[in-house]
Amino acid sequence: MELYVAALGFGLISVSVIAIAAVGFTMQFGITNMINLAYGEVMIVCAYVAFYVNQAGVNVWAAMIAAALAGAVLSFLLNRFLYAPFQRKGTNLIGMVIISLAASLMIANILLPIVGYGTSAYQMDQGQLLRWNGLVLTVAQIAIIVVAALMMLAIHGLLRYTRLGKAMRATAANPTLARNCGIPTQRVIDVVWLITGALCGVAGVVAGMNSENFSVASGAGYLITIIAAAVLGGAGQPYGAMIGALIIGIVTELSAAAIAPEYKEVVAFGILVLVMVLRPQGLLAKRGALAAAG
Amino acid sequence: MNTYYATTLVVYAGVDIIACLALNLQFGVSGIVNFSFIVFQSVGAYTAAVLSMPPDTANGGYQIYVGGFQLPFPIPWIGGALAGGLLAIPVGLVVLRKLRSDYQAISLLVLSVIVNSVITNARPFLNGAAGIAQVPGPFSDQVDPLTQSYQLLYVGLTVPCVLLVWLVASRIVNSPFGRSLRAMREHELAASALGKNPVQLKMTIFIVGGVIGGLSGAILVGYIAVWAPSEWLYPETIILFAAVIVGGRGNNLGAILGALLVPVGFFEATRLIPPTIGGWVPPPNLIPAMEWVAIGLLIIGFLWFRPEGVRPEARRVFEGGPDLE
Numbered sequence: 001m002e003l004y005v006a007a008l009g010f011g012l013i014s015v016s017v018i019a020i021a022a023v024g025f026t027m028q029f030g031i032t033n034m035i036n037l038a039y040g041e042v043m044i045v046c047a048y049v050a051f052y053v054n055q056a057g058v059n060v061w062a063a064m065i066a067a068a069l070a071g072a073v074l075s076f077l078l079n080r081f082l083y084a085p086f087q088r089k090g091t092n093l094i095g096m097v098i099i100s101l102a103a104s105l106m107i108a109n110i111l112l113p114i115v116g117y118g119t120s121a122y123q124m125d126q127g128q129l130l131r132w133n134g135l136v137l138t139v140a141q142i143a144i145i146v147v148a149a150l151m152m153l154a155i156h157g158l159l160r161y162t163r164l165g166k167a168m169r170a171t172a173a174n175p176t177l178a179r180n181c182g183i184p185t186q187r188v189i190d191v192v193w194l195i196t197g198a199l200c201g202v203a204g205v206v207a208g209m210n211s212e213n214f215s216v217a218s219g220a221g222y223l224i225t226i227i228a229a230a231v232l233g234g235a236g237q238p239y240g241a242m243i244g245a246l247i248i249g250i251v252t253e254l255s256a257a258a259i260a261p262e263y264k265e266v267v268a269f270g271i272l273v274l275v276m277v278l279r280p281q282g283l284l285a286k287r288g289a290l291a292a293a294g
Numbered sequence: 295m296n297t298y299y300a301t302t303l304v305v306y307a308g309v310d311i312i313a314c315l316a317l318n319l320q321f322g323v324s325g326i327v328n329f330s331f332i333v334f335q336s337v338g339a340y341t342a343a344v345l346s347m348p349p350d351t352a353n354g355g356y357q358i359y360v361g362g363f364q365l366p367f368p369i370p371w372i373g374g375a376l377a378g379g380l381l382a383i384p385v386g387l388v389v390l391r392k393l394r395s396d397y398q399a400i401s402l403l404v405l406s407v408i409v410n411s412v413i414t415n416a417r418p419f420l421n422g423a424a425g426i427a428q429v430p431g432p433f434s435d436q437v438d439p440l441t442q443s444y445q446l447l448y449v450g451l452t453v454p455c456v457l458l459v460w461l462v463a464s465r466i467v468n469s470p471f472g473r474s475l476r477a478m479r480e481h482e483l484a485a486s487a488l489g490k491n492p493v494q495l496k497m498t499i500f501i502v503g504g505v506i507g508g509l510s511g512a513i514l515v516g517y518i519a520v521w522a523p524s525e526w527l528y529p530e531t532i533i534l535f536a537a538v539i540v541g542g543r544g545n546n547l548g549a550i551l552g553a554l555l556v557p558v559g560f561f562e563a564t565r566l567i568p569p570t571i572g573g574w575v576p577p578p579n580l581i582p583a584m585e586w587v588a589i590g591l592l593i594i595g596f597l598w599f600r601p602e603g604v605r606p607e608a609r610r611v612f613e614g615g616p617d618l619e
Contacts, residue, residue, distance in 0.1 A: 035396055037403070082594070091597065093396040094327050098535060099594055101329070101403070105529055106590035109583040117579065220407050220528070227404055231397075262415040269408040273388055276401060280392045 005134035007257035008250065013141050015249030016148030017206045021222065022229040022241040023155055024199030028075075030236025031172040031192045034083050035097055038104035040223030042078070042197070043204035045111055046071040047214055050205045051120050060124040061143070064205045071201025072194045078103065079193040104219070112216050119213035122205075144206050151199065155238055158195075168192060172236065221265055225252075228268040232275050234282025243283055247271070301445035303558070308452040309514045310553040314537050315463045316506035318549035322538055322607075323467060324499045325479035326390070327399035329531055330406035331507055336526040337381050338374035338508025339515035340420055343429040345370040346516070357421045367432040371455075371512040378508020379501045386500040391493050406528040414523040425522020429515050439519075452513055459506055463546050466502070473610075475499060476544070529586065533557050536593045542603030551605055556592070561585070 021043065028036050046067040053063035086099055127139025137145075159165040167188045170178040179185045207222060208214040229248045233240025248268050255267040275282065313335060320326045328334075344361030346369075352362070365373075389401045414423045432451060437444045466472050477485040478492050486492050515521045533556060541552020564585055569575065596603065 035400055037400070086598070089598075091601075093394070094325065094399060095597060095601075097327060097396050097399045098539075099597060101532060102590040102593040105532055106587045109586040109590075112583045113577060113580045221411075224404050224407055227400055231400075235397075260415075263412075266408055266412055269404060272401070272404060276393060276397075277388055280397070 002134050003257050004254060006136055007253045009135040009137050009141075010256075011250040011253035013137075013144055013210055013249075014253050015246050016145045017203060017210050018225055018229050018249050019242050019245035020148050020151055020199055020206060021203035021226045022233070022245050023152070023238050024196035024203065025226050026230040026233070026236055026241040027155075027168075027192060027196045027199075027238055029230070030238070031168055032079070032083075032189050033093075034079070034087070035093075035100065035235075036075075036078075036083075037097065037100040037223065038078065038107055039200060039226060040219035040221075041104045041107040041111070042071060042074055042200050043207060043222055044214065044216055044219045045074060045107060046201035046204035047208040048111065048115050048120070049201075050208070051122060054122050054124075060122045060205070060209065063122075064202055067201040067205045068198040069201070071199070071204065072197035075197025075200060076190065076193045079189070084189075104223075108216055108219060115216065117215070119215040120208075121213040122209055124209065140209065144209060147202070147206065151202065152242055155199075159238060164188070164191065224265055225268050228272040231272060231282055234284035237282065237284045240282055240284035297442050298445060301449050303562070304449050305452050305513070305517050307554060307558045308449075308456045309510050309517075310534075310537070310557040311456050311550050312459045312506060312510040312513070313534055314541070314549040314553035314557075315459050315546055316503040316510065317534050318538050318543065318546065319463055319466060319499055319506070320503040321535065322543035322545070322549065323472060323479065324475040324496065325395065326496055326500060326503075327395065327402070328500070328503065329399050329403035329528065330385070330409070331503075331534060332526045332528065332531040333406050333409050334378040334381060334504045334507035335511035335514070336409075336521070338378045338511030339521045339526075340426070340511075341377035341508070342370035342374035342512035343426050343515050343521055344420075345373045346430050346432075347426070347428070357424065357426055358418050359420050359426055360418075370516070371432070371509060374512025374515075375505045375509040378511070379505035381508075382501040382504030383497075386497045390496045390500060403528060406531065410523050410527060423523055425520060425525070427520045429519045429521065431516040431519065448517055452517075455509065455513060459509070460546060460550070462502075462506075463549075466499075467546060471495075471498075476610075479544075529589075532593070533589055536589050536596075538603075539593055539596050539601075540603055542605035542607060544607035545605065548603050548605040548607065552603070555604070556589075560588070560592075 021039070025036065025039050028034055028039070049070040050060065050063040050067035053066045054060045058066075082099065082103060083096065086096060091099070124140060126141075127143075130137055130139065130142065157165075159169060167178070167183045167185075168191075170181070170183055171185045171188050171192075175185050178188075207218075211218070225248060229244035230241050231244070232247060233242065233244030248271060251271065252264040252267050256264050259267075313331070317328065317331050320328045320331070344359055345363050345365045347359070347362050348364050349362035350358050385402075385405065389398050389405075393401065413420055416422065420426060431439055431444075431448065433447065434444070437447055466475075474485065474490045474495055477488070478490060478495050482492050537552035537556035538549055539552070540556055541550070542548025564581065567581060
């Protein structure tokens, strides 16, 4: 039993990491209609930006800000110079998925000669162990949970209570109508890529902190967990992604305690298959994956 | 030695052509973005391997795997092809029935990564990350595999398979069934309004592609005698996509041309890169990494400048129809 309570603790941290990443991924899809398969690799690039800043002697939590900036800029450029031109050209959904996968491959292989094949880890102080009813967490782990909670609240506030958030939701619902109502959808989309890129950057760093080490090869694993959480919640739905992260995070860590840690991603995949068979539109979305083919 | 190089090239080209023809049927003709194509090739390879190998207690038991039936030649290849088709049934039933096209693509990508991770971690099944080695090729008990005549024999077995697959693919593309597939690719809703069942069409071509993909894996594993998870990571599928996009989607000659240009021509060309460039020695990882970057650029460049590929799909015009010129 204690094993499972401890696993629940790990689960909470996983939930935090997945939630930050999946909300960014799903917002890109929901608002700009782009399944960005390069997301996992952008996370790795940002994790390495923070790694080098950290190596230069800066505290890893401060390095996280550098990673967020790097993620924002990289995602913005990726959209501006690759995705948006193809979308304007009228490339179909399938074409866009292939392009983002090609982009993912290119980012990984430009990064590889720079950082090498080996694994890296942050130099950080885990802080003292805190125990509460069988839950054992370090101060650093609690900080990750707090960062995630704050970011989720910030996204909630942004989408619900600001003009920008309203413009984002309008663009997601119907871009043509939004533009006709005077919303500068182009600028809104630029801001979406900046914000989701920053989420992606932070997610890369917390994912690197949470696992013992990371390498260029970690990107695919990150991407799969993110896709599972986003699809489970209903792709394009930020709140759905939060719920999806909660379920995937807890279930995968409990399964790691019950079966073996190597199969965490397989369990996430099992959940994904169940969702696709039983409720392909996800928990929250009304249409989502079920929309007409295109 | 030169014969050896030439025969190797022919076998690799044959395998790539078969794989590209299968992917073209799925992606080019029917619009199914099968990002897990390499899994079907791989399941064919593993099946052919365990059908032709002795039980894993032989050779001192340094590798563990299921099966080991030591069956004679055509059975492993047929088994590999069947396994590819059998795998396509459950995958197709989950992925192709309800999901939107881009969801299908990402589900298949996820499948590709997960299957690889399962095979890597579950060692007793197919020897895990180390993979299986010493797979006996066809007739290797009668002809010494290290001789030139065996190389020629293998070419003699590969080339008829390529021709057979090409024949089947042409029959499909030019048949009424092929027309239905293209109609579905162009406008699924319109095709179903005309009474075509898109799920049935997709399932059929997915299984056909799985069978052909499985065969390509069986041919490859008999030749190289080893098969490990590191050989079928998901980027390998992207190379085949690059080939079909570069060659020309939707027509078999385009797929064959793409197979000769990208997996064969491109990777042979990189062998010509000198080990030192003007006294500068590139780091060992740089060239392979840059090959992948070039594959990405090739896909993006072609989709931007020439999405129809080197050899575009012929526009089919109904002869009895009105003159549109």
